[in-house]
Amino acid sequence: MLPSCRESIKTAVLLVPKFARFDRCVHTVRLKPNYTSVNYNVSRGGFAHLQKQHLYFFRDLLGEHRMISDTIELEKYNVDWFNNLRGCSSLVLKPKTTQEVSQILSFCNQENLAVSPQAGNTSVVGGSVPVFDEIILSTELMNKIISIDDTSGVVVCQAGCVLENLDTAVAEKGLMVPLDLGAKGSCQIGGNVSTNAGGLRLFRYGNMHGNVLGLEAVTADGNIIECLGTLKKDNTGYHLKHLFIGSEGTLGIITKVAIQCTTRPTCQNVAFLGAQNFRKVLKTFKLAKQDLGEILSAIEVMDSATMEFIGEKLNINSPIGDYPFYLLLETSGSNTNHDSEKIFKFLEIALNSHFILNGTVAVEHAKINALWSVRERIPEGFNLCGHLFCYDVSLPVENYFILVDEMKIHMGSLADRVFGFGHLGDGNLHLQIETKEFSQQIKDHLEPYIFKRTAQFGGSISAEHGMGFLKAKYLNLARPPSTVNFMKDIKQMFDPKGILNPYKVFP
Structure with a gap:
């Protein structure tokens, strides 16, 4: 019988040698949300558990200071921004180079260790936090800007660059990153690309699919996919970069990105x-x-x-x-x-x-x-609610607010408040339902009703945040079976053992 999430933590504590600095008892850690696996009744995949020899390998590769195993420090990596989801990873790894990412994934693939890629951890659908004890691979130290060409407007950077920092850097060259998000002070460009982020100015500048000229990514077996072109026009073979844009870390981990910036308005x-x-x-x-x-x-x-x-x-x-x-x-x-x-x-x-x-x-x-x-x-007010059910959908503009009005009727007294806002220019509605506390009864009343209505209006159940963990089970509502099966075939080809971001995107 596979151990529970809590048992996984205890097992990891016993196995970690002195250099890992596990100096606090698990029971002293106070996290608001319950384990995701418990709340959502998820069964752990057949992945290996972290062992002492695994830790020695990572220590030799990264050194002690780029491994986090202290339970208090782990909290911010295990819990999502909304404080609704909680994994029980006992290890965070912080590579600085593509080669280190390659060696980590090659080893994890060989040892059948699941990996949860994490950028700024600003996901609203639980795409960036583990569900069980997956090793968290954080890109936060991969934050170098490699080049800025103020003639072509192309910036090349590592995936861990914070969006706001990158925009500040290109501003000195009279340029602007064509992406602006409320989380720009903490989200990272690799996460933006992995979720095909839209943001406040998509109406004018488009999403990441249209602005990424090239990227570098590492697949589950450690293979480095070099697609880091900086040309607008390059039709030599398949456009492999587009497979990684919006794949939410399930096909590979993006390590470098080339972005076409726009001239900064005066x-x-x-x-x-x-x-x-x-x-x-x-x-x-x-x-x-x-x-x-x-x-x-x-x-x-x-x-x-x-x-x-x-x-x-x-x-x-x-x-x-x-x-x-x-x-x-x-x-x-x-x-x-x-x-x-x-x-x-x-x-x-x-x-x-x-x-x-x-x-x-x-x-x-x-x-x-x-x-x-x-x-x-x-969004600053979201964490000041008892609980907030957040939905990110896109709709034809003529039906944009009909869904909000319908949800007010559908929720009745179950909700304290139903409200909507968003990017009218691209039909992206952020629909919020405020309640006093989380209730599975309310969630069941909301879902899949809200997604079925969105589909009936000709919309998308995920406009810009991806499927992550929370929407994964509704993928079949959004795509026909043949399309979902083709996605699974691609996943199987890139990641046969399924170690990359398991329990995400797919039902």
């Missing part, structure tokens, strides 16, 4: 608008695309319940008063007069057409940041 405007209903929101959206055209870089939407939520949790209030819906529009360009003229003309038409009821425009950096913070700080 002027920006942000408008914060209030609208009477979602029909007027769509009219404003259509007008913005028509009148702002080439300078429109982002368009976000929030409902009144979202504003109430951040008002209660974070003491953030609407800068324009209370309205049923709010729009945040950003323009980015190179000519201040031209852009200002266009956005004020747009606002005049929107007001005169009664598409919007009120609005304010920021042109100064500090005021722009203040308006953006209303939208970007929403």
Whole structure:
């Protein structure tokens, strides 16, 4: 009989030699969530357990200081950002080079040791934390920027570079990373690529599939796949890089990335608008695309319940008063007069057409940041709830908020609050259901209902966060059996033993 998660930890404690610094009793560690394997009744795969000889190998390769086995230190790697999921890994490895990743995976594959790749651990679907005792391979020390070409706009970096740090570095060359996320201060570029991240400006710049020129990855057997090209046009054979983009660490671990950056805009405007209903929101959206055209870089939407939520949790209030819906529009360009003229003309038409009821425009950096913070700080309130069920779906824009209204009716008194916000420009809705505490009954009431309705609307059950652990069992709702089977065939080819990020993506 396979040991439980708790037994796995105890076994690892007994096997770790002195250099691993296991100096605290497991029972002194206080973690809020219960083990994922217990909450979700998951059976452990037939992987080997960590043994003393394994630890000696990793010590010889990395040294003691790039191995974490202290139970208190392990907490931040074993628990997801939302504090809902908890693995019981007893070891974190921190390689610095592709060659070290290759040697680790080759050894783990040979010894049948499961591995959980982890970047910034900002996943919202449990894709970056172990379910059982998988070895956590953290890329946080793989944070070197290899080159920045300010002529072509191409940056090449290791996968562990923090998104905000990378953007700051290219800014010195007049460039901008074409990706902006609320978690930019901690998420890493390898994780962004592995989940095909979208973010706030996908409407203008696209997702990672469109901006990654090349990458380097290591497969389960330690084979290094070199696809680190920096050309926009290269049709020599299969585009293997696209297999790793969005694969969530199940096919290989991304170690280096080449990204096409865009020229950094020299002027920006942000408008914060209030609208009477979602029909007027769509009219404003259509007008913005028509009148702002080439300078429109982002368009976000929030409902009144979202504003109430951040008002209660974070003491953030609407800068324009209370309205049923709010729009945040950003323009980015190179000519201040031209852009200002266009956005004020747009606002005049929107007001005169009664598409919007009120609005304010920021042109100064500090005021722009203040308006953006209303939208970007929403996730800070998530951990201040009793429990929050978070869903990331994409929908045709005409059905965008119908799902929110339906969920309010469907939940009734089971929910304290149902609210929605997101990236209207690309149809990505973040639907949140706040409750006093986690309840399996409520979760069963939500799922798979919410995913079935999304599919019926012609949407996707995962817009930008991947499938991870939490959505894996619903893959069959999102893709036909033949497609899922083909995905499994690819997984089998790249990772025959299934050691890479097990229990993720697939049912």
